[in-house]
Amino acid sequence: xxxxxxxxxxxxxxxxxxxxxxxxxxxxxxxxxxxxxxxxxxxxxxxxxxxxxxxxxxxxxxxxxxxxxxxxxxxxxxxxxxxxxxxxxxxxxxxxxxxxxxxxxxxxxxxxxxxxxxxxxxxxxxxxxxxxxxxxxxxxxxxxxxxxxxxxxxxxxxxxxxxxxxxxxxxxxxxxxxxxxxxxxxxxxxxxxxxxxxxxxxxxxxxxxxxxxxxxxxxxxxxxxxxxxxxxxxxxxxxxxxxxxxxxxxxxxxxxxxxxxxxxxxxxxxxxxxxxxxxxxxxxxxxxxxxxxxxxxxxxxxxxxxxxxxxxxxxxxxxxxxxxxxx
Amino acid sequence: xxxxxxxxxxxxxxxxxxxxxxxxxxxxxxxxxxxxxxxxxxxxxxxxxxxxxxxxxxxxxxxxxxxxxxxxxxxxxxxxxxxxxxxxxxxxxxxxxxxxxxxxxxxxxxxxxxxxxxxxxxxxxxxxxxxxxxxxxxxxxxxxxxxxxxxxxxxxxxxxxxxxxxxxxxxxxxxxxxxxxxxxxxxxxxxxxxxxxxxxxxxxxxxxxxxxxxxxxxxxxxxxxxxxxxxxxxxxxxxxxxxxxxxxxxxxxxxxxxxxxxxxxxxxxxxxxxxxxxxxxxxxxxxxxxxxxxxxxxxxxxxxxxxxxxxxxxxxxxxxxxxxxxxxxxxxxxxxxxxxxxxxxxxxxxxxxxxxxxxxxxxxxxxxxxxxxxxxxxxxxxxxxxxxxxxxxxxxxxxxxxxxxxxxxxxxxxxxxxxxxxxxxxxxxxxxxxxxxxxxxxxxxxxxxxxxxxxxx
Numbered sequence: 211x212x213x214x215x216x217x218x219x220x221x222x223x224x225x226x227x228x229x230x231x232x233x234x235x236x237x238x239x240x241x242x243x244x245x246x247x248x249x250x251x252x253x254x255x256x257x258x259x260x261x262x263x264x265x266x267x268x269x270x271x272x273x274x275x276x277x278x279x280x281x282x283x284x285x286x287x288x289x290x291x292x293x294x295x296x297x298x299x300x301x302x303x304x305x306x307x308x309x310x311x312x313x314x315x316x317x318x319x320x321x322x323x324x325x326x327x328x329x330x331x332x333x334x335x336x337x338x339x340x341x342x343x344x345x346x347x348x349x350x351x352x353x354x355x356x357x358x359x360x361x362x363x364x365x366x367x368x369x370x371x372x373x374x375x376x377x378x379x380x381x382x383x384x385x386x387x388x389x390x391x392x393x394x395x396x397x398x399x400x401x402x403x404x405x406x407x408x409x410x411x412x413x414x415x416x417x418x419x420x421x422x423x424x425x426x427x428x429x430x431x432x433x434x435x436x437x438x439x440x441x442x443x444x445x446x447x448x449x450x451x452x453x454x455x456x457x458x459x460x461x462x463x464x465x466x467x468x469x470x471x472x473x474x475x476x477x478x479x480x481x482x483x484x485x486x487x488x489x490x491x492x493x494x495x496x497x498x499x500x501x502x503x504x505x506x507x508x509x510x511x512x513x514x515x516x517x518x519x520x521x522x523x524x525x526x527x528x529x530x531x532x533x534x535x536x537x
Numbered sequence: 538x539x540x541x542x543x544x545x546x547x548x549x550x551x552x553x554x555x556x557x558x559x560x561x562x563x564x565x566x567x568x569x570x571x572x573x574x575x576x577x578x579x580x581x582x583x584x585x586x587x588x589x590x591x592x593x594x595x596x597x598x599x600x601x602x603x604x605x606x607x608x609x610x611x612x613x614x615x616x617x618x619x620x621x622x623x624x625x626x627x628x629x630x631x632x633x634x635x636x637x638x639x640x641x642x643x644x645x646x647x648x649x650x651x652x653x654x655x656x657x658x659x660x661x662x663x664x665x666x667x668x669x670x671x672x673x674x675x676x677x678x679x680x681x682x683x684x685x686x687x688x689x690x691x692x693x694x695x696x697x698x699x700x701x702x703x704x705x706x707x708x709x710x711x712x713x714x715x716x717x718x719x720x721x722x723x724x725x726x727x728x729x730x731x732x733x734x735x736x737x738x739x740x741x742x743x744x745x746x747x748x749x750x751x752x753x754x755x756x757x758x759x760x761x762x763x764x765x766x767x768x769x770x771x772x773x774x775x776x777x778x779x780x781x782x783x784x785x786x787x788x789x790x791x792x793x794x795x796x797x798x799x800x801x802x803x804x805x806x807x808x809x810x811x812x813x814x815x816x817x818x819x820x821x822x823x824x825x826x827x828x829x830x831x832x833x834x835x836x837x838x839x840x841x842x843x844x845x846x847x848x849x850x851x852x853x854x855x856x857x858x859x860x861x862x863x864x865x866x867x868x869x870x871x872x873x874x875x876x877x878x879x880x881x882x883x884x885x886x887x888x889x890x891x892x893x894x895x896x897x898x899x900x901x902x903x904x905x906x907x908x909x910x911x912x913x914x915x916x917x918x919x920x921x922x923x924x925x926x927x928x929x930x931x932x933x934x935x936x937x938x939x940x941x942x943x944x945x946x947x948x949x950x951x952x953x954x955x956x957x958x959x960x961x962x963x964x965x966x967x968x969x970x971x972x973x974x975x976x977x978x979x980x981x982x983x984x985x986x987x988x989x990x991x992x993x994x
Binding site: 233276 | 542549552553556903905948952954
């Protein structure tokens with residue numbers, strides 16, 4: 211299929227299409243991932259603000275919003291959630307063993323919410339740092355929230371995986387359909403070609419049996435009709451040939467008989483002619499002597515004629531001289 | 538032609554792959570420095586040291602805990618609190634303690650589901666067994682320990698015997714009031730009566746801090762012990778004579794609702810009727826039918842049933858209202874230990890006919906907050922500075938502990954550690970006795986959190 215000119219064009223088209231689709235897919239995927247990342251950040255930033263307000267409002271009563279902190283930290287995107295004092299000591303953390311430990315981070319004394327890329331335990335994360343102003347005289351505490359982008363990566367992998375699977379399925383389906391339909395078209399054609407070869411080899415009684423219900427069946431029918439016509443013509447021709455042969459045989463016989471009688475006549479006539487020839491020879495021999503005498507006579511005649519002519523021209527000159535003389 | 542196709546495919550793959558790499562790969566990012574805990578370097582002697590172990594072998598557990606404690610203190614303690622989960626064989630525990638710490642006075646007992654220490658939260662189901670020891674060595678405290686079995690005696694008499702024994706152990710006289718009495722009766726004792734015993738012998742102004750010894754599930758397999766004896770039913774007490782600053786506080790943290798009733802029939806810790814109706818039915822109605830099925834089919838054998846009843850009562854406790862003229866009412870929450878077949882309620886506080894009851898309400902956030910607020914309130918009340926705290930003893934109700942999500946429970950230890958900073962041990966006990974500085978009296982209530990802090994003046 212790929213050897214033909216059409217095949218080459220088709221293949222190029224397919225490659226270009228796949229390339230274009232691939233690029234388009236990557237661009238769109240990246241766009242949606244960026245958008246989803248932004249949504250995750252906005253959503254969790256909002257949660258951080260909620261926590262901040264709850265901490266600030268509960269602090270004077272000595273109560274910490276542990277339920278809210280747990281709810282937020284239980285969110286699948288949250289890798290860690292720490293409430294950190296200005297000196298870096300973790301006051302609360304989603305993991306018990308981190309409480310009371312010391313953390314180092316450039317955003318510890320931040321005065322406004324900040325978002326930055328970091329890695330934590332070898333995982334790429336987004337860090338949201340938001341100040342908590344609970345003690346007016348002191349520097350603010352800070353909420354550090356590490357957001358995993360695993361869900362995005364998972365979604366990305368799933369999308370790519372699904373797309374590839376879908377592409378393969380579509381390709382397989384289209385190939386199957388193309389194969390099925392091409393087989394439906396080419397199989398009858400192949401059968402027809404084979405049948406025509408048989409018919410072409412001289413078997414005009416052979417008929418093709420194609421039942422596709424479409425133009426191919428009509429074509430096969432036409433071929434059958436043609437073969438039938440050819441077969442009929444051939445039979446007629448053969449019949450004519452036979453008649454002709456019979457006729458030729460009869461005529462030949464006639465001619466042979468005629469020939470025989472003619473030969474006999476020729477022989478008889480030859481004998482007669484021989485006899486006449488013999489007579490003629492005898493006559494010839496007789497006439498030859500006469501001819502020789504004739505030739506001698508002719509020569510004598512010629513001589514006489516020449517003398518006569520000479521006499522006539524002398525007479526003419528005499529008359530001319532006489533006329534001139536008379537004039 | 539075929540070669541060209543291969544080259545084209547490779548080209549496209551490289552191009553698309555390169556594009557994908559560009560889109561999804563990021564360059565190296567700065568690493569967040571993981572939080573680190575800096576272990577304090579203790580080169581000098583310390584007044585107190587806590588040790589712990591989660592080994593299931595009694596001998597090994599005691600050795601590990603004692604060695605850890607001695608490693609912090611650098612000397613043998615005069616006195617030690619020893620609390621262990623009830624699955625241990627206390628005889629073996631005590632035998633090893635006597636071997637390792639022959640000169641140390643010990644106040645010990647079962648700590649229900651586990652212990653809390655600066656090293657973490659070692660409670661069931663995270664740890665099947667755990668032991669903690671808090672050793673104290675200072676000449677600024679004189680300790681006396683006493684223990685008495687309840688054989689043939691009521692709770693008050695038993696407590697008096699234990700207290701007198703402790704005073705004698707301290708080499709003191711009843712007339713010399715100790716700075717503090719530490720009280721640990723077994724669960725079956727009437728805790729209020731033990732407080733009365735202290736009041737009658739030493740006066741109502743002597744502060745008492747204590748909690749009952751209980752096993753896992755309150756099945757009767759509990760023990761109390763000193764360095765000499767072990768009892769299943771009785772009272773162990775320690776008297777403290779010191780010039781150090783002592784702070785204590787107990788709180789439940791619940792919100793008081795307007796819902797309640799009046800006790801019309803009671804027998805000790807058994808609440809039979811409220812408003813002339815079976816107590817369990819009334820209680821269930823008051824808390825919005827949260828225990829309907831349990832009230833219909835009471836049992837004392839199913840652990841899941843008992844957990845449901847106790848945790849529900851830990852979030853919606855019945856509280857006895859104690860009013861005194863000129864004072865704010867005191868609410869003594871009670872844990873519903875069982876629902877009995879006659880629809881009465883087995884509580885862990887004593888109640889009387891005519892007592893007013895209120896329904897309190899809380900959630901796990903309030904309960905977890907207590908780990909810090911109780912300590913902070915003790916420090917505020919007694920003007921204790923965190924930096925000067927020497928050691929502390931905490932008692933956290935196990936029913937309220939189990940009302941907290943399992944993922945949050947380990948934070949209890951860290952929050953307490955953060956609040957007080959020093960060495961401490963925490964026990965699992967619901968009924969807590971503590972002196973109320975406002976009311977100038979010792980009170981007992983359940984479902985609470987209590988803390989005792991010793992600090993430099």
